[in-house]
Amino acid sequence: MRTLFFIFHVSLFAYLSGCVAPKNLRNEYLLTAQTIRGNRVIPNDQLESLIPQKPNRRVLGLPITPPLWFYQFGLRRYDREAVLRELQAKTNEFEQQSQLLMNQSGAYAPDALKRLNRRYGRQLKKLRLKAEEGNWLMRNLGEPPTYFARRDAEVNAAKMKSYLENNGFFNATASFTLDTLRRRQIRVNYFVNERAAFHLRTVNYQIADPAIDSLVRGSLNTSVLKVGDRFSFDQLSAEKVRLETLLRDKGYYTFSRQYIRATDVDTTSRITDQRGADDSLYRRVDILIQILNPPGRSAHPIYQIGDVEVRITPDETQPLARTALDTVQRNGITYLLNGRNISARLLDSKISIRPGAPYSLTNYRDTQRQLFLLNQFKFVNVDFTDTTARQLRTRITATPLDKYEYTFEGGLFVLYQSQNNTPGPFGNLTFRVRNLFGGLENLETSVRYGIEAQTGFAGTDQVYRAQELGVTTSLIFPQILLPGRFRFQFNRYNPRTQISLGYTNTYRPDFIRSLLRSTVGYSWQTTPAKQFNVLIADVNLINASTGFNSEISASFQRELDEDQRRGGTLYLSFRRSFASGVSFSYTYNTNTVGQNRRANFFRVVAESGGTTLNFFRDDQLRRLFRTTDTTGLQYYKYLRLNVDYRHYIPLRPRTTLAFRVNSGLVFGYGPGGAAPYEKLFFAGGSNSIRAWLPRRLGPGSELPRPTIEESLNPSPDRVGQFLYTFEKPGDFLLEGSAELRGRLFKLLADVDGAFFIDAGNVWRLPGRGSNNRGEFQLDAFIPQIAVGTGVGLRLDFSFFIVRLDGGVKVWDPARRYTNGEGQLVDERFILPQFTLRRLSKGPNPLVINFGIGYPF
Numbered sequence: 001m002r003t004l005f006f007i008f009h010v011s012l013f014a015y016l017s018g019c020v021a022p023k024n025l026r027n028e029y030l031l032t033a034q035t036i037r038g039n040r041v042i043p044n045d046q047l048e049s050l051i052p053q054k055p056n057r058r059v060l061g062l063p064i065t066p067p068l069w070f071y072q073f074g075l076r077r078y079d080r081e082a083v084l085r086e087l088q089a090k091t092n093e094f095e096q097q098s099q100l101l102m103n104q105s106g107a108y109a110p111d112a113l114k115r116l117n118r119r120y121g122r123q124l125k126k127l128r129l130k131a132e133e134g135n136w137l138m139r140n141l142g143e144p145p146t147y148f149a150r151r152d153a154e155v156n157a158a159k160m161k162s163y164l165e166n167n168g169f170f171n172a173t174a175s176f177t178l179d180t181l182r183r184r185q186i187r188v189n190y191f192v193n194e195r196a197a198f199h200l201r202t203v204n205y206q207i208a209d210p211a212i213d214s215l216v217r218g219s220l221n222t223s224v225l226k227v228g229d230r231f232s233f234d235q236l237s238a239e240k241v242r243l244e245t246l247l248r249d250k251g252y253y254t255f256s257r258q259y260i261r262a263t264d265v266d267t268t269s270r271i272t273d274q275r276g277a278d279d280s281l282y283r284r285v286d287i288l289i290q291i292l293n294p295p296g297r298s299a300h301p302i303y304q305i306g307d308v309e310v311r312i313t314p315d316e317t318q319p320l321a322r323t324a325l326d327t328v329q330r331n332g333i334t335y336l337l338n339g340r341n342i343s344a345r346l347l348d349s350k351i352s353i354r355p356g357a358p359y360s361l362t363n364y365r366d367t368q369r370q371l372f373l374l375n376q377f378k379f380v381n382v383d384f385t386d387t388t389a390r391q392l393r394t395r396i397t398a399t400p401l402d403k404y405e406y407t408f409e410g411g412l413f414v415l416y417q418s419q420n421n422t423p424g425p426f427g428n429l430t431f432r433v434r435n436l437f438g439g440l441e442n443l444e445t446s447v448r449y450g451i452e453a454q455t456g457f458a459g460t461d462q463v464y465r466a467q468e469l470g471v472t473t474s475l476i477f478p479q480i481l482l483p484g485r486f487r488f489q490f491n492r493y494n495p496r497t498q499i500s501l502g503y504t505n506t507y508r509p510d511f512i513r514s515l516l517r518s519t520v521g522y523s524w525q526t527t528p529a530k531q532f533n534v535l536i537a538d539v540n541l542i543n544a545s546t547g548f549n550s551e552i553s554a555s556f557q558r559e560l561d562e563d564q565r566r567g568g569t570l571y572l573s574f575r576r577s578f579a580s581g582v583s584f585s586y587t588y589n590t591n592t593v594g595q596n597r598r599a600n601f602f603r604v605v606a607e608s609g610g611t612t613l614n615f616f617r618d619d620q621l622r623r624l625f626r627t628t629d630t631t632g633l634q635y636y637k638y639l640r641l642n643v644d645y646r647h648y649i650p651l652r653p654r655t656t657l658a659f660r661v662n663s664g665l666v667f668g669y670g671p672g673g674a675a676p677y678e679k680l681f682f683a684g685g686s687n688s689i690r691a692w693l694p695r696r697l698g699p700g701s702e703l704p705r706p707t708i709e710e711s712l713n714p715s716p717d718r719v720g721q722f723l724y725t726f727e728k729p730g731d732f733l734l735e736g737s738a739e740l741r742g743r744l745f746k747l748l749a750d751v752d753g754a755f756f757i758d759a760g761n762v763w764r765l766p767g768r769g770s771n772n773r774g775e776f777q778l779d780a781f782i783p784q785i786a787v788g789t790g791v792g793l794r795l796d797f798s799f800f801i802v803r804l805d806g807g808v809k810v811w812d813p814a815r816r817y818t819n820g821e822g823q824l825v826d827e828r829f830i831l832p833q834f835t836l837r838r839l840s841k842g843p844n845p846l847v848i849n850f851g852i853g854y855p856f
Helices: 002-018 044-048 066-076 080-103 109-133 136-140 150-166 210-217 233-248 344-349 361-372 485-493 550-565 570-574 611-615 618-625 708-712
Strands: 030-037 173-181 185-193 199-207 260-264 284-291 304-312 327-330 333-336 377-386 391-400 404-411 414-417 420-423 426-434 442-455 463-477 496-507 512-527 530-545 577-589 599-609 638-652 655-668 732-747 749-763 786-796 801-811 816-818 824-826 847-852
Touching (some): 030 044, 044 638, 066 136, 080 109, 109 136, 136 732, 150 185, 210 233, 233 260, 233 284, 233 361, 327 344, 333 344, 361 377, 361 485, 485 512, 550 570, 577 611
Parallel strands (some): 030 185, 199 284, 304 391
Antiparallel strands (some): 173 185, 260 284, 327 333, 404 426, 426 442, 442 847, 599 638, 732 749, 749 786, 816 824
């Protein structure tokens, strides 16, 4: 059997290799690999971006190129001339049909013409795509051949040398060599020698306009160019942008970078002395920046803001009727509201352009940005209609969005597992009413439903499904609702006040849990990457039930009873509860969806629950909530901190290496030392350690209970499996992930692949657990970190991503135990027990995760 298996793979290898033989291609070398070596300072991705040629993709570095084979296979059955003839015939047919309809009269002719345009539009678009990029196989599974040309390699090396010179490596060199692979395939090796970098010795300014000279010299502490830094033309360009912005913010409306000149006044610094280029004395650059005056003038003109007019209109071309009711004057600005019930006071707080003030580019941009972020206007234009006498007459035109709007996001996907089709639907319906009371506020009501699916539940063919159904209504004000003038300090930062009321039902195999929640919070953004959120009130009424699935929930109830018997506090989280708190969060995010560039994400959330309850004595609180050992509302006092950091590194144009570290701590100091169940931490699942079932890893090295007896004495269909049946919360979370993401092919959507490694666990705080295996101990926690690995697919539909991940356990901290015969068993390194022959069974089954969006 193994011999046949080996022969099959060798034959497949030879076949795929033969599919791209020269007889099917031009008599040239295929470009199948490119490398860049020798660079120490400039990253590879920057140099790779200079190379337009993309080599044909190979499998695991082997000289086989399946995408090229699919392209050639499709090309054999592709006749471009026939497609062009079909496209022309379809175009003629469309023109004839549309002409007939246009000649017809009647009420239904316009509708019929629209239907005709839609039908033929789809057909013509499909034919044009086929004519330009080939048939379905060529476009989606294949890629056209990339041929090597020596001239291309020479140009690329020259571009690398020029790029290095522009970044301060004036004596750099770039060359290339060629490696010929089998079957007329070639690899280009680029060799870069950066040599010694040149650094800034002096930066001087020569400015003809005395007023500008004073402004520039007063801002040198913010200059991009710093003495001692490596010279870079990009930094020099950034300094020009800084100077332009600085002056345009001070009223110089007509100033531009064309008046800024930068020269290297020390031309001898680039000449290598006999002592060698490594001598630092001969690696210095002196920069002179000149700011010139306009031709024929002794100074640059300063402009002031003149009359400012704000027009609210459904159509920018529609003439406005000036009436006393529609025209409002406020702080020197004229508001033409066109019959709209809009607060001029709130509009005025979003406008930074003021009559009589000097022109400011920053105020111009802030005005556009603040009006657009209100989510009230479709278009916002700021125009200067007159510049007479250096007075900028300003017109701001805003076109409102529809007052009523609804949006829906959702889908239905099927996860195949053991002859069972398990649907994974999700949906979110939002209804929005804009400018509800005339104060630019939004009323949003959202109904959402989601399901999380994962295979291998309870060690059987069962599929774990957790469902959530909820409705939330929010009233959002475009300002910070605080007394006094302090709230106006946030006007530039897109402030929001949100008052929400929501109800959520969570259905899990163990229990049903309902949550009635009301919040009042503030949010603002100091920059597009930095966001702050403060919840000044977060009130929750929680109710839990274990009646969803009597078989599983009965076991879970026994788990809660056992936890109470051992002195734990988990059972308290399943009483009817009241929880209140305040929280603060800060988010820094430079990652942009759809852009593959180096980026960071950092979020910290600090929360204090039951803070106001500290003003009352415990006996007063028990009377207030009628709390006893078995009845009344459970109330909580707790502190919680969560820190989440992610880093994204682009390796190729469509390949990314992503890292994540997530940690959290919750400390309950109220009755029993308990915290709300929702505030505890969990590990495992599609956005955590993917080789474990959702929320079922840990705590620490604690054995799964109470089904551990079954795992030590397993039935034949559960050989060696630990049955992670119940959710396992913890007080302390530490987890990390690394994931390599890359594009595979296109099939209706972009299909991306991923390889990942996850590690982490949750622990109880010392004194909060029933045994040392689940408590965090500084000298023992490292062996208790679980490790999983796997591969995944991502279907990228641009507006959402469907994710399938298959994870297996590498290190299971619970698998060190004493068996029924008193022997110590240590099987923590469990990866060797994974086998392709029994994917869903055995000690280390494959766990399939279904999710929407990236895991991090």
